Amino acid sequence: MRQLDASNNDPQKNGLTRELALTGYRRMLRIRWFEEEAMRRATAGEFSGMHSSSGQEAAIVGACLALRDDDYITGTHRSHGHPIGKGADLKPLMAELYGKSTGICKGRGGSMHLADRRVGIIGESAIVGGGIPLATGAGLSIQVRGTDQVSLCFFGDGAANQGTFGESLNLAAIWKLPVIFFCENNLYAISTSVARSHGQPDIARRAAGFNMPGVIVDGQDLGQVHGVTAEAVQRARSGEGPTLIEAKTYRFEEHCHNLQVPIAYRGAEELEHYKSQRDPLQLHRALLLKDAVTEIAIASIEQEVAAEVAEAVRFARESPLPDPQDVYEYLFSQPIHYPPEAVP
Amino acid sequence: MNSLQSVGKPRELTYLNAIVEAQREEMLRDERVILIGENIDIYGGSSLFDTFDEKRLRNVPISENSFTGMGVGAALTGLRPIVDLTIASFVYLASDQIINQAAKLRYMTGGQLSVPIVFRACTYYNICNAAQHSDRPYPFFMNVPGLKIVAPATPRDMKGLLKAAVRDDDPVLVFEDSNLWTKKEPVPDDPDFLVPIGKADVKRIGSDITLVSIAGCLPRVMLAADALQADGISAEVIDLRTLVPLDGETLLTSLAKTGRVVIADNSHRVGSVASEVSAVLSEEGFQYLRAPVRRVTTPAVQIPYSAALERPLYPNKERIVAAAKSLLQQDRAR
Numbered sequence: 001m002r003q004l005d006a007s008n009n010d011p012q013k014n015g016l017t018r019e020l021a022l023t024g025y026r027r028m029l030r031i032r033w034f035e036e037e038a039m040r041r042a043t044a045g046e047f048s049g050m051h052s053s054s055g056q057e058a059a060i061v062g063a064c065l066a067l068r069d070d071d072y073i074t075g076t077h078r079s080h081g082h083p084i085g086k087g088a089d090l091k092p093l094m095a096e097l098y099g100k101s102t103g104i105c106k107g108r109g110g111s112m113h114l115a116d117r118r119v120g121i122i123g124e125s126a127i128v129g130g131g132i133p134l135a136t137g138a139g140l141s142i143q144v145r146g147t148d149q150v151s152l153c154f155f156g157d158g159a160a161n162q163g164t165f166g167e168s169l170n171l172a173a174i175w176k177l178p179v180i181f182f183c184e185n186n187l188y189a190i191s192t193s194v195a196r197s198h199g200q201p202d203i204a205r206r207a208a209g210f211n212m213p214g215v216i217v218d219g220q221d222l223g224q225v226h227g228v229t230a231e232a233v234q235r236a237r238s239g240e241g242p243t244l245i246e247a248k249t250y251r252f253e254e255h256c257h258n259l260q261v262p263i264a265y266r267g268a269e270e271l272e273h274y275k276s277q278r279d280p281l282q283l284h285r286a287l288l289l290k291d292a293v294t295e296i297a298i299a300s301i302e303q304e305v306a307a308e309v310a311e312a313v314r315f316a317r318e319s320p321l322p323d324p325q326d327v328y329e330y331l332f333s334q335p336i337h338y339p340p341e342a343v344p
Numbered sequence: 345m346n347s348l349q350s351v352g353k354p355r356e357l358t359y360l361n362a363i364v365e366a367q368r369e370e371m372l373r374d375e376r377v378i379l380i381g382e383n384i385d386i387y388g389g390s391s392l393f394d395t396f397d398e399k400r401l402r403n404v405p406i407s408e409n410s411f412t413g414m415g416v417g418a419a420l421t422g423l424r425p426i427v428d429l430t431i432a433s434f435v436y437l438a439s440d441q442i443i444n445q446a447a448k449l450r451y452m453t454g455g456q457l458s459v460p461i462v463f464r465a466c467t468y469y470n471i472c473n474a475a476q477h478s479d480r481p482y483p484f485f486m487n488v489p490g491l492k493i494v495a496p497a498t499p500r501d502m503k504g505l506l507k508a509a510v511r512d513d514d515p516v517l518v519f520e521d522s523n524l525w526t527k528k529e530p531v532p533d534d535p536d537f538l539v540p541i542g543k544a545d546v547k548r549i550g551s552d553i554t555l556v557s558i559a560g561c562l563p564r565v566m567l568a569a570d571a572l573q574a575d576g577i578s579a580e581v582i583d584l585r586t587l588v589p590l591d592g593e594t595l596l597t598s599l600a601k602t603g604r605v606v607i608a609d610n611s612h613r614v615g616s617v618a619s620e621v622s623a624v625l626s627e628e629g630f631q632y633l634r635a636p637v638r639r640v641t642t643p644a645v646q647i648p649y650s651a652a653l654e655r656p657l658y659p660n661k662e663r664i665v666a667a668a669k670s671l672l673q674q675d676r677a678r
Contacts, residue, residue, distance in 0.1 A: 072421060106454030117456040122420045127444045133410040134445060137417020137425075144378060144399055145422060167410030174405070330455040331490055333513035336542070336589050 001205050003216040004224055014227030016065075018291065022301065024065055024222045025288060028057035028281050029305045031084045037309050038080070038097055038111075042257050046317075047097050049259070050111040053081035055252035058280030059184050060085040062225025063152060063245075066233050072120050072138040072151040074131035077112040078184075079124035082154055086119040094312035100319035107322040108330060128189075129162025131155065132181070136168040139177030139242070150236040152180040152229075158189030160203045166210075169244065173210040176241030180232045183244070184219065186251040191265035204246035212242050219247030220280045223287075250274040357531040359524040362499040363464075364391055366506035367426060369535045371396055374424060377510055380404055380415050381428030381464075408437035412463070416446045416515075419461040424510060432465040432519065433479040446515040447490035462509045466520040467560065469610065469647060470658055478647035478654075480611045482519055482559065486588055486620060492541055493587040495519040495559035500531045501585055504539025512541060521560030544591040546598070550580035553604040553668050556595065557583045558617045561608040561659055568608075568664035579668065587617055595621065596629045603634035606667045608659040613641040635671040640664050 008014070016024070035052045042050055053060060056078075064085040067073070075082035083093060083104075093114050096103030103109070104116050112126040122138060125131035135153030142149045159165055160183060172179045183203050187194050194201045207214025213235075217228045225247055232243035252275055254261060288298060328335070357365065371377045371392070378400040385393060385403050392401055404411040408429060415427040429435050435442070442463060449457045469478040485491050492514055496502040502520070509516035547562070548569055557565035562583050569579040580598050584591070599605055605625055609618035618639040625637055640659040648654050 074417075104454065105452060105456070108454050109452045113452050115453050115456065117453065122417065122457060123445065123449055123453070125445065127440060130413070130440065130444055133413020133441060134417035134420065136410065137414035137419070138421045139417075140402070140414055141418040141421040141423045144418070151417075151421075163407075164410050164413065167405075167407035168414070170405060171407065171410055171414055175402075330451045330453075332492075333450070333458065 001202070001208060001214040001216070004218060004228065008224050008227070009221060014223040015230050016223040016226050018293070020065055020226070021223070021288060021291065022293070024061050024226070025284055025298070026301050026305060027061045027064070027085050027087065028222070028284065029302065030090065030308065031057045031060065031081045032281055033305055033309045034084055034090055034094070034312070035080055037313060038094070039253070039257055041097070041313065047099060049257040050080070050097065051078040051256050052251070052253040053078050055274060055280070056081060056184050056186055056219065056249045057085070058222040058284065059219035059225055059247035059249045060154070062222045063154070063182050063229045065226050066229035067120070067150070067152060069120065071149050072122050072135065073154065074122055074135040074138070075115070075124040075154045076128070076131065076156060076159070077124070077126035078156070079112055079114040082124065083114050083116040083119055083121055086121065088116040088119045090308055090312035091315040092116070094316040095319050098316040098319070099321065100316055101322040102315070102319040106330065129155065129159035129164040132159065132162075132164045132168040136172050136177060136179055139172055139179035140175070142178050143175065148237045150178045150180060150233050152182055154182050154184060156189065157183060157185040157187065157194050157198070157203060160206070161197060169207070169210045169212065169242070172242040173212050176239060178236035178239075179242040180229060180236060181242060181244045182229070183246045184249055185246050186249050188251065188255070188266065190255045191261050191263060193265065202246065204244050207244035212244060214244040214246070216246045216248065219249030220278045220283055222280060222284050250278060354530040354532050356528045357499045357503070359499045359502055359527045362503040362531055363506060363520065366503045366510075368392055368395060370507055370510040371400065373535060376422060376424045377426065378402060378418065378423055379426045379428065380411055382406060382430055384428060408434055409441055412438035413441035413445060415461055416441055416449070416459060419459045420449065420457055424460045426462045426464060426510065429463060429465045431477055432467045432481055433477050435463070435465045435481055438463070442485070442491070442515070442517070443488050447488050450514070451490055458513055459515050460513045461515050462506070463515065463517045464520065465517065466522050467610070468522045470523060470654060472649055472651050472654065474649040475646040480559065480642070482587055483611050483615055483617050483620070485517055486617065490515070491588060492516040493519070494541060494585060495587055496585055497521065497524060497557065497560055497562035497583055499527060499529050501539050501545070501583070503531050504537055505541065505585065508538045508541050511538070516541065519559060523560055524563070527563070539585070542586050542589045542591060544594040545583045545585055546580065546594065547583050548579065548581040550578040550602065552578045552602060553606065553671060554580045554582060554598040554602045555664065555668065556605060556607040556621055557581060558587070558607065558609040558611075561610055564660050565608050565664060567661040568668065571661060571665050572668055577668065577672065584617070584621070590620070590624065592624055592628065595625060596632075599625055599629045600632045603632055604671045606638045606640060606664060606671065608640045608664050610642055610658055612644050613639065614644045616641050635674045638667045638671055640667050
């Protein structure tokens with residue numbers, strides 16, 4: 001098990017070129033502003049709740065930047081970040097939140113399931129741990145078909161306590177499947193802390209039990225996450241098998257929009273510390289400036305992202321709702337349904 | 345191919361060998377087809393190892409939920425896996441991936457994903473295996489939209505339906521019945537022989553009463569039809585074969601002719617396949633009914649170990665005949 005520290009922050013070493021660093025900033029910002037706008041729209045009653053990834057952007061984008069367009073990803077109920085981090089168009093994602101027919105899932109999936117197949121996503125599972133076997137199966141498929149793709153599985157600290165975690169890591173280890181098990185450890189499964197729910201709070205240490213490498217990485221550091229993931233991707237592509245990566249990160253919002261948690265499960269100071277000192281966007285922005293990227297260049301990215309988010313909302317609002325008569329559509333590959341029952 | 349087949353006389357095949365032959369043919373035809381299961385090198389697929397290697401025959405550890413989900417993930421990414429869950433009681437361990445992933449992913453992604461996968465599960469009942477190895481869990485999965493379910497009762501149907509399931513673009517559960525393993529009948533060896541999913545089979549034409557057989561009940565239903573015939577009662581026998589989508593048309597056509605229905609189902613009575621067939625016939629065929637629909641099922645009790653306790657629980661010739669006769673008597677009494 002390796003644990004990376006501040007000495008691993010060299011962007012060059014992490015393979016983070018200037019261009020990738022800028023793309024990374026743009027994608028993190030797209031996630032942050034998409035979700036902040038979505039939270040405002042949800043609060044205004046335009047659609048129902050959502051799970052925000054705010055605070056976890058560097059973990060998501062750092063991992064996605066290490067992947068190719070033809071690689072596979074599975075994600076979680078906190079599903080907005082993964083497609084956006086992989087470069088998806090915002091309009092169908094926002095339209096899905098509004099339950100519109102132009103939504104990425106035609107209004108059948110919603111906020112917990114923003115799977116965009118065009119960027120390689122093969123499921124955003126709201127059954128905690130449910131996506132881990134799927135990603136493992138994509139790895140099996142790659143091996144059988146003999147391509148050099150990889151499969152990356154996003155899951156949370158909560159999922160590490162599901163049976164599928166141990167089962168799937170074992171399956172991937174047996175056959176050296178090209179899978180990257182990527183844990184976004186945001187420290188809380190809703191209100192239950194890792195400290196209260198894990199015998200071994202360093203999830204990556206569990207890799208040893210499956211005879212695969214485990215790495216702990218600072219999930220607020222885009223370059224570090226990218227470097228570690230790129231290394232795991234390289235191992236997977238060259239047939240050396242799976243890697244377990246644990247990105248220590250933090251969730252800025254509540255587990256879910258509109259969820260009132262009646263207990264103080266995390267302290268105000270802790271939250272404030274992460275928001276003020278450990279915000280991945282602020283940290284990365286500072287690094288860009290240090291790397292002689294100009295304020296003007298950054299501001300130009302920010303303007304573009306703001307316009308993109310505004311355009312996504314406009315598109316979503318103006319899109320038509322799905323027709324209730326079409327509710328059986330996409331149930332089967334051919335239009336059959338059972339029992340033959342009229343739509344009320 | 346031997347000379348017998350070339351003159352149109354198909355060789356006999358057991359139900360068990362029909363399963364192996366269907367898999368072998370589909371694996372030869374389509375390199376995307378793989379087999380995933382526990383101990384497949386000893387049991388179900390052993391002879392397949394003569395033809396295929398471990399790339400496509402994946403012998404897995406005892407991790408039903410994850411190797412089932414692994415099959416789903418492979419189906420999402422270009423393969424057409426067959427997942428052998430062996431004993432049907434183990435399907436519960438895999439049910440999260442079957443229900444929450446396989447059945448839902450096409451729908452909840454608005455058709456972006458396709459899940460062409462076959463889940464095989466064998467029912468092992470009436471052989472003193474007690475409650476945790478004897479389940480016939482077909483009706484559970486009928487309550488899950490997005491799954492197709494077949495339960496073939498003859499070697500011919502097993503081969504044709506299993507092959508059709510492999511070629512289908514949706515998840516298909518194929519329930520086998522270990523009590524039928526040694527049954528033999530002529531089975532076509534045409535590699536493109538298929539039995540369509542969604543079509544019931546009229547096994548015997550009759551006019552007084554319809555006997556609907558579900559899954560492995562068929563041999564007992566046929567015995568019951570013989571016994572009724574000996575008493576001058578003409579029974580039409582329908583083997584349902586596919587549970588989802590249900591072939592309502594064949595059922596209603598038969599009901600319109602006979603006006604009376606007995607449904608034989610090995611699953612537990614409450615929420616059984618028979619319950620669903622009964623509901624469909626009552627709602628859509630009420631005008632044809634000359635007597636109430638009668639279900640002959642397994643009582644809602646756990647399967648006990650002792651043969652003395654277990655044997656009488658399943659639908660048998662006597663119970664089916666008695667149910668049929670009671671309907672005919674009710675009808676006369678009206």
